[in-house]
Amino acid sequence: METRSATPSRVSLIFTRRARCAGEFLLSDQPSFQPSTKVIHSNRSYEKQSNSILFPIHQTATYIHESVGVTKGYGYSRGANPTVNALEQAISAIEGTAHALCFRSGMAAISTLCFALLKAGDHVILSEVIYGGTIRLFHQVIRNFGIEFDYVDTAKPEAVATAMKPNTKLIFVETPANPTMRLTDIAAIAEVAHKQPGVLLAVDNTFMTPVLQNCLDLGADISMLSTTKYIDGHNATIGGSLATHDEAITERLRLVRKTIGTIQPPFDSWLALQGIKTLPARLEVHCRNAGVIAEWLEAHPLVAKVNYPGLKSFSQHELAKKQQKAFGGMMSFELKATTEQALAFMNALKLCTCAESLGSVETLITNPATASHCDLSDETRDRLGISSGLIRLSVGLEDPKDLIADFEQAFAAIFGAKA
Known part of the structure; x- marks a missing residue:
């Protein structure tokens, strides 16, 4: 295989005509890729029969043996698929394993x-x-x-x-x-x-x-x-x-x-x-939007506390800067309100979706005390800082202006003139 050496200013995509058709990269090239390239191309392989750009779904339970005891590396989908x-392969590329x-x-x-x-x-x-x-x-x-x-x-x-x-x-x-x-x-x-x-x-x-x-x-x-x-x-x-x-x-x-x-x-x-494939691009927006929302919430007179590593007020902000490349899209916050008012505030939101998950394109909001941590006693939750009124927020990809407008209308609906 003929190769050319890569220069620091050029990410080398070195492959033969045959490999180029198959979409295969040399392993030696992949460490130079940035995360946005890795999730799309690193360790990538195409289906060879049709050269489909998307890797196909192998919805099969078992695989044909070429002869007795001889397979192409797959025998039964409980073991590998x-x-x-x-x-x-895509996950290993960003994990570095x-x-x-x-x-x-x-x-x-x-x-x-x-x-x-x-x-x-x-x-x-x-x-x-x-x-x-x-x-x-x-x-x-x-x-x-x-x-x-x-x-x-x-x-x-x-x-x-x-x-x-x-x-x-x-x-x-x-x-x-x-x-x-x-x-x-x-x-x-x-x-x-x-x-x-x-x-x-x-x-x-x-x-x-x-x-x-x-x-x-x-x-x-x-x-x-x-x-x-x-x-x-x-x-x-x-x-x-x-x-x-x-x-x-x-x-x-x-x-x-x-x-x-x-x-x-x-x-x-x-x-x-x-x-x-869009993970790095999505994370960039998640992080940017979360920063805007966290600062807005922290400045709101009805918000008692915001837990977000990107805030200077966060007690472990320096550690976050040390071991994280950015601060993520997750946060939690408490209102200056009763538990009933906090839950009513969540129910009043229209754009933010109340659901038990996180990390999606939609902004999701949940109350851990009644969802993810409902099995813990009230005493244990309080000791760990998971109060009955704590609100967890997974900031999505919507425009922060629209999310803030949703928060404002919910505050007004529940707290009236105080908002």
């Missing part, structure tokens, strides 16, 4: 992670502010297998170090935390974890994605994403992913996924594969 693999694995949901990814790496008698450290589904998994399922776990304020590395036990095997953190936006210093916690042999650090990076915060580069061992959110971006699929630089861990996760059947369906993978 070409369409799922195409999405995995050789491989990534996709699952039926974010919770399926976390469950597979636990089943693959933990056994009876092991100990896990969890962020004390974390997605309610993760809490439910550990309380209702994982503990039944004889696995211990403790919730720790992972924003304090010294607290994590104190919580470590001889049988600790996994530290699982979520940063920014859902829904308070509390941050964990990933590099600091990785240092704590790796002082004890055999301890792994996994990070739920759903709010940021690797485009805004590459937790593996910061020292984490495993990156987890709910691809339902920003990766898909259009509320069309349910999915999750895991990525790591450790090939042994990858193969263990692959084996357990195949065994318990948690692989993502091909159609969902195909839809997410279309969504990921």
